[in-house]
Amino acid sequence: MMNVQFKKGVLNLCVLALLDCQDRYGYELVQMISKRIEVSEGSVYTLLRRLTKEGYFETYLKESSEGPPRKYYRLTIAGQAYLQDLLAEWRTFTESVNELIGGDGKDE
Amino acid sequence: MMNVQFKKGVLNLCVLALLDCQDRYGYELVQMISKRIEVSEGSVYTLLRRLTKEGYFETYLKESSEGPPRKYYRLTIAGQAYLQDLLAEWRTFTESVNELIGGDGKDE
DNA sequence: ATTTAGTACTGCACAAAGAACAGTACCGTA
DNA sequence: TACGGTACTGTTCTTTGTGCAGTACTAAAT
Known part of the structure; x- marks a missing residue:
């Protein structure tokens, strides 16, 4: 199956x-x-609780016609900043990895 | 610092x-x-030991003029196959993530 | 001759985060 | 009233990277 660790x-x-x-x-x-x-499911809900506790999300409940009430998540200012950081990191990270696995055994 | 979890x-x-x-x-x-x-360093050496134990590497020692002997790692057949699997997974994985974070909130 | 820095490897205790699983509860339908 | 889909909570387990301490060899500096 899909590599678990990539997801971390x-x-x-x-x-x-x-x-x-x-x-x-x-x-x-x-x-x-x-x-x-x-x-x-467990992973996502755990993550939502963690990031909420860390101040990246605010939540509010809203009723649903097709089941129990839904807990909505909204990005805080801190959350938006964190997202920008992660986005930048993700881009440079994948670039670095692709260079490493790209095959050029160059020292520089 | 660099996001630790991306590396997993x-x-x-x-x-x-x-x-x-x-x-x-x-x-x-x-x-x-x-x-x-x-x-x-710890991460790399730990990983080398683990993958060797799992049969993806073979090792041999070779003396060095500038320090203690070096332990060389060579891919086994299983290691080559594993690499191909991981490469394919990495490519589809990064593609999926980029689609998810790409912003199109489409259902399909 | 002894210290120090660089090279090179081992091994363990620890932390972070996703997975698996069980549980709770609401709604509509058969 | 039993079932399946929706929706969330919480706990335990596993994997893997980190930090740190330790061993040991070589070469240059003191």
Whole structure:
């Protein structure tokens, strides 16, 4: 199956990025991410709780016609800043890795 | 500092890829990887021991004129296959993430 | 001759984060 | 009223990178 370890930290980035466009609720995020990368519910909810505790999200409840009330997550200012940091890191990181695995055994 | 979690599993891929061209010794791998991404010696050596135990590397010692003998690592057949798997996974994974963070909130 | 710096490897205790799983609860339908 | 889908909580387990201490060899500086 999909490499578990690749996901460490990246899930973080994905959730933040998805919340940058609009507020979303947990189950919705699980569905959206699962379409592209395998992820368990537990991971996403755990992450949402953690980042909320760290001040990157604010939450509010809203009732749903098709089940229990949904907890929506909204990026805080800190969350937006964190997202920008992670985005930049992700880009330079993947670039670095691609250079490393690109095959050129150059010293420089 | 660099995001620790991004590295999970990727270090694995980097080491395998670097060994695909030629045999290398541990310290050399640490130096090569450190040029691009921050990594501690402990991580690389731990990983080398683990992958060796799992049959992806064979090792041999060779003396050095500038210090203690070096332990060289060579990819086994299993190691080459594993590398190909990881490479493919890495490519589809980064593609998926880039789509997710790319901003299109599309359902499909 | 002894110290110091660079090279090179070993091994362990620790922390972070995702996975698996069980549990709670609401809603609509058969 | 039993089932399946929606929606969230919480705990335990595993993997993997980190930090640190330790060993040991070589060469240059004091």
